[in-house]
Each structure stands twice: as structure tokens, then as C-alpha cells.
Amino acid sequence: MFDRMREIVIAIVKDLKIRESNCPVGARVGVVSYSSSTRYLIRFSDFRSKELLLQELKALSYQRAASRRDTGASMRFVARNAFKRTLQGANMRKVAVFFSHGQTADPNSFNTAVLEYSALEILPVVIAFNNITQLHRSFAMDDSGQFQVLHIPSKGDYTLFLQGLQLCTLCYDKCKPNAACKRTRRSLPPWEYVDTAFILDNSQAMNPGEFEKLKGFLSSALDAFEVSSEPTVSSVGDRVAVVSHAAPAFKPQAQQPLAKKEFDLVTYGKTQSMKRHIRESLRQLGGEAALGHAIQWTINNVFSASPNPRKHKALIIVSAGETSSWDKEVLKKASLRAKCQGYALLVLSLGPKYNGTELEDLASRPVEQHLIQLGRIHKPELEYALRFLKPFLYLLRSGINSYPPAELRTKCNKVTSQKPRYTSRSLSLI
Template identity: 35%
Template structure:
């Protein structure tokens, strides 16, 4: 825990953890019923204190909280963004399946004031946004519990969060427990408490021109190509009707799709245009039908540099939206002879294009992701080592959160 936490503050947080556990039905068998609880602590780094597998009974879990949640003074300051990233990437790796199962993370911060500096969040705005994206991509409901008014950077980071979340800022343990019970631990989606934040089911609503570039080179396998096609088909649904917005004067996204590879014999252009921003204007189902019947048009080695140069020069025009996104799907490394990739990618970013990279499989080098993607890399790239069904669902949720956060002031600050 951070150097700002005092002994009495730890005891109060420990008491709240105990109240939460006592209030729940804890799973005590292999039957997927009841809750499982893990505990972590954090300062500028995070670590597990209690794992899901460390106990078999509720009584044992309560004893572990008593024995392991101890006062540890460190020199690090509290970094909530790091705690959220660690939670999303490590704490839920071995969870139970099932359609009714939910994953929830309760972050206690700035609890029970004892120092003047204790109300500050020691994390960057970009860290909080990226952490929020990771939490949503991993289907985790975040709940931030604090006894003081939340800072603007914290509320801003979750303003466009596409899923359910909560920021509970109450002064007493009873008030906090009441909000946790009503809105999260015992939440009834059929008869929700009117004081709870509403569930969000609306599609991504972003004012942007989004060009998808699908790898059609020999670097992407047939399996990966089919997965990419399925990803694109589902992604159109995530945008909803706005994904086929008919005019640059209206709000919403306009979508275009090209396939790319190197220049092959008899073909001068490095891409094949499947549809531009206007072809399926207002025709969402027609767009999905086109993607469903998509076939590989070109092969050869990947030459992303010339492909990027082509789409920037020919597919985007003076009537493009304020946000210009190039969403690149890769199945392998670009040709080592593609010497202009770094130059062209930098030129695109400096011209205001936002570059996002989705890598299927482990063949894409991190150096290439770093070269292509906008900054920060963690928020503008998604790499799947093995693209199974769960991984594609993760990629869809990550991409959805990326587009949901595009209207934010953070997204407008992306750097080359």
C-alpha cells in the first residue's frame, strides 16, 4: 500500500472488506454458485494478497483477511491506474465460466481522510483511460469507492465507459455498503434501483471516418483471415446504424474497408477497395452482407507503407470527419523491404490520423506495432497471440472501448 495510508485508514478499509464478505454468499464448492473473492494491495505497484484459490470456506477467507491484510509502509505513492491495469490483466486469469457469471473489481482509494495529500490520485490521465479500456475489454465491472469527492480526472476517464461502472463517494461505511448492495453486489437488472447508474446498451456513437485495412498478404493464415472477417462483421454491429451514416454533415461514423498486401505481378496498387465511405451510406445490413461474403483478393508479402500512403491520398478527402481513424488488421510482420513504413506512419499521425493496430497471431513484431500505432501504444493496439473465440470477443470489446473514448479530450491529445 502507498506511503499515504495510515494505520487507522487501513483498519477501516479492512473492516469494509470484511463487511462485504459477510454480506455475500461465498462459494464453498466446485459448483459455480456464490461469489469468489480475491484481495490485492497497491501503491505505485500492485500485488496479490489473497487469491481465489487460497481458501475453501467463508470462515477461512475471513481469517485470511485478518491475517494477510496488514499494514505495510512503502515509499511508493498510490497509482490507481496501475492497480486497475494489474487487475484487468492478472487478477481474473482463472475465473469460472457461465453466462450469468460476472466479474467485479472494487477499488478503495482516498478512504477516510488523515493527511492533506491523501485526496490526490497519483496516476496519469492516459493511464486511467487505458486502464478503463482494459477493464471493459476483459468484461470487468469497476467500482471505485472513496470517502471524498472524486477528482475530475477520475470521473472523466469513465465518462464514456461503455459498460456498467460505479464511483461511490460516501463518508460512512453504512452508506458505502448500501450503495454496493443496491447497485452492484445485489443488483437486479430487471428491477433496478432508480438511484443506480443505468446500464448502457447503446452502440458506439462517434463522429469519425473509420477505414478498416484488412491484411490479405501471405502473412495471414486462412484461419486468421476468417477470424478477421468475423471481427469486422461484428464490429459493424457495435457501431449500430451510425456505422452507415449517409453524409459528412451528419453525426456518427462512416466506415470503409480495403484489403492490403504488397504489389503483386499484374497489379500496381497495394490495396483492393472493398467499399468506400459512401458506398453503403445508410445501409448497415448491406455492409454486413458484403463483409460476410468477403474473399481474399490479393496475396504477396505485406507492404503496409505503400498501402497506408494509398488510402491517405485517395480514400480520405476534404469532407472527412473531425476524427480520421485508420484501423489496421495484421496477420504477420511487414516485408523487411518496406523501408518507408515508419516515414509514412509518422506522416499520417502528424496529419491528424489516428492509427489503431489489431494483430492476430504472434508473428507481428512489437517494434512494428510501435511504429504504426498512435500513442500511447497500449490504447491504440491490441495483440492476440492465439486468436480464439474468447480472444476475438476481447478484441471487439477493446475496439468498442477505444471508439467510445474517441470523443474524450484525452483521445484528442494522441501523439505521433
Template identity: 30%
Template sequence: GEDGRDGFGNEGPKGRKGDEGFPGFSGPKGVAGEPGTRGGPGPKGNQGQRGVSGSSGSLGQKGEDGYPGPHGAKGPRGPGVVQCDLVKKIRDNCPCCFGKLECPLYPTELAFALDISRGLNRAAFNKMRNAVVRLVKDITIAESNCPRGARVALTLYNNEVITEIRFSDAMKKRALIERIEGLQIPQSNKPRSLDTAMSFVAQNTFKRVRSGFLMRKVAIFFVGDQVGQGQAISNAALRLHDAGIATLFLVNQPDRTLSSAVQVNSTTLADVIVLPSAETEYSSVIQKVMNCHVCLDVCSPDQTCDYTPTSASRDKRSFTSDIDIDIAFLIDSSETTYPSFFTSIKHYIAHIVEHLYISSNPTSSVHHARVSVVQHAPYAYIQNKTGSPIHVDIGLTEQHSAQDLVKFIQEKTHQLEGGRALASAIESTVEQVFEKAPLPRDRKVLMLFVTGSVEEEKEKLVRIATEIKCRGYFLVIFAVGQTLSAGDAHVLSLMASEPSDVFFKQLDTVSVFYNKHIQAFGQLLPKYISIDNAFYMSPEMSKSCQWFQNDQPMKHALNPSKQQETYQKHHASHQTVHQMKHNDELHVSSITSHSLKLGWSDADPKLSVYFEIMVDSF
């Protein structure tokens, strides 16, 4: 066929990219560009190898002394001079101390109290007055405040007290004797109250006396007839003994009530001497009064003396009391307790512990003493009212000897530096320390050391103190420091056990802790507590109590038909005791939060008797 005519057809598809050609020749060198910005620092390189140490340099010059450091805590007071050793040394080296000795040997404050109560005639009074004159004639009378000889005071008493001569009168001997010889028995029909006279002499007659290392205080009471109310006399004798006053009772006939009232277990608070009617015997008795009381040489007593007043001197350091007792020391660790206060309180507690026979098996033995040390109140409790208001440094069953206790108190008991919560602390100590300890003792003592104001909580504190005293606890209170007002002292005295002037002590400065009477009080406190019927309550206090004292056997009449009011504390732990009347006497003892024991007061066997006892709670 014929060829078609030439022409262009439709555009075909795009072909693939061809192979890369050979590189061309290099072009000419371009113009130099501008410099760039400086780069940042590079990463730190690896540490190089340690170089070789150089040789030691020469010794430099001594530097200047630094500033002195702060003072450490004050240490305990040393043993000091033993009184009788000092007296003996003076007598052995003094050329004037030979020959006839002066009477009294030591400066003495001598007080007489004459009975003028109902039933005494003029002859009986004249006999007492003549005995005083006879005693005064044979002694050296101090006519000033010079620490030598005796100053004399004289009072008359029935159920009231009349002061005839005061210590401050400082009368000359002749004038003093004439004044005594001129005394006449006043007309009176008032009954005898010996305990009133004893308390007056302790609190008023001896209120202002001379001070001195060897000063003696002696009180002589003339008693015209038999006395009653042995418990009141025991408390008054305790006041005199606590004040360091040697007491003598001169009676016309033996008085068993008086003799037993001044006897505290193995400690005699006062001496009782019967004045005979025969002249020969009378003279020998008066001479015995002179040798063994008025002119007593405490460092070398006369061999005829069968009674020597207890000395409050440092000579009694080795004395130890073996008493079954639980005692807790509750320390105020608030901001008012300065470090010096806290240190002195610890030393005083250690002083008390050193004179206790501590139980070696506090968890299994019912005998000997157990001690606890508690502080109040932790910071968390003060700020948030959380946790316990007390910090127990030592529990009743944690230590087994006095040495361990003293070491722990001195070295490991540090001030809490919290706040004050006294009311809550008392309750918590009773709950958490006393009531949780196994085998509780019959005698339980809570000793408080208070350094700050408590007047604002008066009502609550007095109520709580009354509650625990009604449950058988002894409250001993020390008010320490000058920040406490008269109102604070009044509140604390109401809280303390009775007699409050014995069991409440106010110490203006910590140095008073080392006063010989305060030291003697701590040493003899267990004996004060162990006195028969020591748990004394005034009628006013007894009305406030609705049950017997806790763990303190006492005789009370019981009536199965009459149930007494029951009491429960605001917290879970409570104790209930019921008082009933019955012809045969029972006593209540071993009271716990869930049980009590009833027993016959007489050991003789009795017929079986059934009592139904109901314990209510509300």
C-alpha cells in the first residue's frame, strides 16, 4: 500500500530519568564568608591522675586560748562536816573547854506549856510552876540574840493558848524567874486540848528563833490529867518533830494514850516522863530532865538517858527505812523550772531514795519500797492535747536497788522542757503508774514538785487531790521558787495531806533543799507515812469522801441493810467501797478497780455471815 502522509501523533508518556553524567570541571574559588558565632563551653574532662604529696611542713606556732565554755550543771552538795566530829575537835583543841560544862551546852530555845484546864486546882498549878522555876534557875539564860545559853518562852493552855513570855522578850534571869514565880492559875472552866497547845507552840512560839549550826529547840509540856484523841496528838507531835523541836511531856500519872500517840513504829516523836510525888524521886526526875532534855549533849548523851531526841543533823546519813511503800515523784518540767531547779530536785529525790530499802524483786515481792519518777507535760500534749500528759522516766518496777535508781536519776533523767498540766498529770500518774503496777503496796505516796502558778485551776486541782486522798494516797507537795503567789501556796496547801503544815513545804530558793530540816524531812518521810492511823482526815475532809481510803485497813461499822453512795472517776478506772453497820466490826482492804477484800477486825473465829454487796456504776 501507499505510505501515509507524514504528521505528528499524540504526545507519548514521559521517559525515565537518564543516568548521571560525568562530573564537570571545578569552578573558580568563591569569596571568603563572614566568621560564625563563638561556640559554648565543652563538657568537663576526666579528672587527671593525683600528683605526688609533698613533704610535711614545720610545726607552726601555738594559737591563742579560746573563749571559756558554758558552765556545767551544778553538782550535788558534798557531805560537809559531821556535826559531832566538829564538836569533838573543838573540845580537844580548845583550852577553855575543860572543867565544869555550861548548861545548856548549845544555844537553846526552851518553851514551857502549863496546863490550866478544867479540874486542876491551885496546888497542881503551883507544882508545875515551881518545876519550871527549878529548871530555869539551873541554866544559863541568854539576854540577847547572842548564840549562847537559853532563851525561854512560856504559855498556858486549856482549849486555848495564852502566851505569857516570848523568846523575843530576852529578859534577864532574875526578872524572868520573878515573872514565872508571879504566875497564878486563872479562873477557867474550859476543857483540855493538848494537841491545840502543841500545834500553837510549833507554829507560833517557835516562829522566830535564833539560827545557828548547833541551835537546839526544846518544848516541855506539863499535862495535868489523862488526855484523849490520840490521833490529834500524833499529828501535833508530828508537827513538832518535823520542825526539829525536841518534845517532853511531864505527867502526874502514866498515860497510855499519850505514850502510844507519840510512838511511830520504831521512832519516838517525844518523851513522856511521870513526875513522882515523893521529894527524893522528884529531884532525881528533875535532874534527868536537865541532863537528858534541857542540857542534853547530843554528841555525848548522859548514860542515864533512855531517850535521845532524833537529830536533824548530817550525822544520820546512813539511816535507811525498810517500809512497804510505793512512791512516785511528779516533777513540773515547764518553763518555770529552771535548770538549777531541776538539778536540785533530782538531788533531793536521790537523797530520799538513798534512805529507802528498795525492793530487789519489784514485780514479785510485796515488801520494801518501789520508786517512780515522772515529768509533766510533753510538748505534744500541751500544743495538741494528744498523747499522755506525763512522761515516765522510771516506772515502779524498773529498778532493783537504791544505787541503780540514784545513778539513773542523776545521769539519765533529763528535763522534759514541755509545759504544765498538773491536774491531768496527777490523774495519769495514778492510772498509769500506781494502778498498773502489780502487787500494790498498802502505802502509796505521790510527791509533787511545783514551780509555777496553779491558782487558776484551784477548783479542779482541789477536787482531784481530794479524790485521790479519799482513795488512800498521801500527797506531799513542794512549792519551789519565788514565782508562786500566796494564792498558789493556799491551793497547794489545800491539796496536801493532813496535817498540811507537815506535808506541804514552800521553798523560796533551791538552796533550801539542803536545809537540815528539809533534809531530815526527806529522810524521815517513810516513818511519817508508816505511823499507825497515819491517814488522818479532818472532819471537813471526811465529809467530802464517800468511801474508805484505798488499800488502808480501817475499822468501820458495817450495816448490810444500808448501802452508801458510790463514786466513779470521770475516766475508766474507778474504785468503789461500801460502808455498812454491824455489831461485829469488819474492815476493808486491798481495793482495786475491780475488787475489794472484807475481813474481821478480830482474829477470833466467828459464825458464818452472808453479805450481799452490790457495785453500781453511773
């Protein structure tokens, strides 16, 4: 099987124009091998001559691995290392071709890789020598139809398969696409809708310029949803709410509001109306972060108060730093209770100041699929989060992950036997 893989790689490279200088024309080629770990065989920078590259490829030899393959882990290695320093540009395309002839050891890692490839705009192609159901299911997270699984027989001619790969992936011209490369966007089952609340950190940790960028991100994020035109009476369509927290006057047990409801799940039936509210009415509060209180307040006053609940529920939490010291215990209990109630908690951490342990405890499991840490509140970083969001919503709709996961069942049995003490103005969790 190794010889056939090497033969296909050589055939692919023979038809490529290889970049031979610093001029950004042509392809750079790297090769890795993987099992449960991944290692370089050829780096992008190793060869600027097709002849030398082909010689090196022909000299590659098989090395047996004792561990099971983890395709997802290898994909993440390639994304974070091999593609780490690639040139940017409108015509720059990043394509990763993987060979597989068996099931991956960890399906979760493959799902995580697909989320990250969508966010990083890397196109993965898996050349499979047998039918791998997991790959098809995970690649369905990409609704553009660009993520591909190519089934090539372990014996016989593969020329037609490679022609399609060359024409429609490696050498695809998005300005003048070949008619044979028509891509059909994948559609979701119409009944898998979500109720989602964005919980925004409007605290003093974010400066006014960063807050304006956050508003732009939030407005763009709404495009990932199929918003219900009749959110109160219809069971068709997604519903979205936005809640701000960090009110300057709020303290534990005080009589001031816990959070500000910008709009709830049934306020608007049009995405444009939500965007107008964000643009014209969303203001920075500038107080101290109280995320734990905000989570439970949102569940009690937004989700529980809305008719016709959707099958899936998500809290998308935007954090600009640690929650307040007086909120930390409440945050632990409120986030656990939310997970046990079936909510998916996706956490977007903005800026350099954060508590890694707090964020990991807050996010749903697996953490890699539910925690996005951005070091800066800049447009490229926020665009990464936007590209992550759409396949994440597919993952949520599909039911691939369990909410709550099996590892929380013991804790959840204890939590559901207790009831939080709260009012609409104050909150105290047992």
C-alpha cells in the first residue's frame, strides 16, 4: 500500500508547476508521514527543483508504525506547522492531501481538524482506499462542497481520479472555474434548528475600538444562522438572542439587573433587524465581568421564557478576560448546570489577558471544539472565529457530539437533584 501511495504522490507532483524562486508562482510541496504522531519527510522549503523533489519522493521508504493512525491529529499538525508560514494573497490556495486506508483512532480529533481547516481556509482532500464513513460525516460540516473524500481502488488505474483532483482542487481557478468542477453546496436537514444566545463581555477590559470590532463580528456571525421569520409561533428556523453583561452598578445580591437583554429569541424575525439593533443600540457597559451570573440569568430569562424551544441549544460566550473574583464560584456552578441541561457552550476568548483554566472549565467538551482563543481583537483573528462558527453549528445540529457528554453524567446526576436559588434580579447557586 505504501508503494501505491508514493506512486500517486509522484504522479501528482509530475503534473504540478513547482515554485523555483521567491516569486509566488507555482506550488510548494511538503510530505509528512503519520500514525498516532506525525513527522516531516519533506518540508515546503526543502526543494525548489521538481527534478530533485521527484528524486527524493522516489527514495522514500516504508517505515512500520506500531501505533494506530490518527488522521485528525495529523491534519491538525499539518495546519499548525506546515502551513504556519505561508504567503497570503487572494490567489493563494492551501491544499492538504491525506492518504488513508482505515478508520481513524479518534473521531473527535478528526472533527476538530475539520473545524480548524474551515477556519484556516485549508482545503483537505482524503484519498481513501476503502469506505470510511466517519470522513464523509465530518466533511459534511463544510457546506461549500470543497472538502473531498476520493475513493481510489487499492489496485488498478487511478488516472481519472487524479485528473479530477488536479482540475478541480490543486489547479482550480476560482475566477474561471472549469464547467466540470461545479460545486453543490450541501444542505442541512430542515428540522435541525438551534436556539442560540450570544453572551457578550461588555466590561472595562475592552477598549472602545475593540468593542466596535466586536460589534462587527457579532453582526457577521448572524449570517451563519437560518433565522426564523416567525420565532414566537413557528418551530421552523433558528432563533438568536444577544445578552450583555458587566453592568457598572451590579454587585452580588444587589437589586440592579444582572445583565442587559439586547434582544431575546423571539424579538426579531429578520437577520437585518438584529444587525440594525447591534449597529444602533448595542452600547458598552463598562462594568466588572460577571459571566457566571450572566449565564444563569440568560437561561432563566431568555431560554426558559421562550415558547417552541428548538432541539439544540447553545451559549456562545465572548470573553475579554477573567470574570470577577466574586463571580468565580458562581461561574463554575452555572456553567456546569448549563452543560447538564443540554446546552453547548462555545467560548470565544479575546485579547491577551485570560485565565486558561477558567476558560477550559467553562467550555463544553471536547475543549478543542468549543474554545477559540484569539490573542488580538483584530479583523483576521475575528474572521477565523467566523469561519469556525458555521461548521461548529453543523456539528451541533448533526448530533455528533452529546450534550452533556458521558463524562459529566455522574456530576449531572448530582446537579439535577439540586435547584438554584435565584430571582430575576439576583442569583445565588447552591
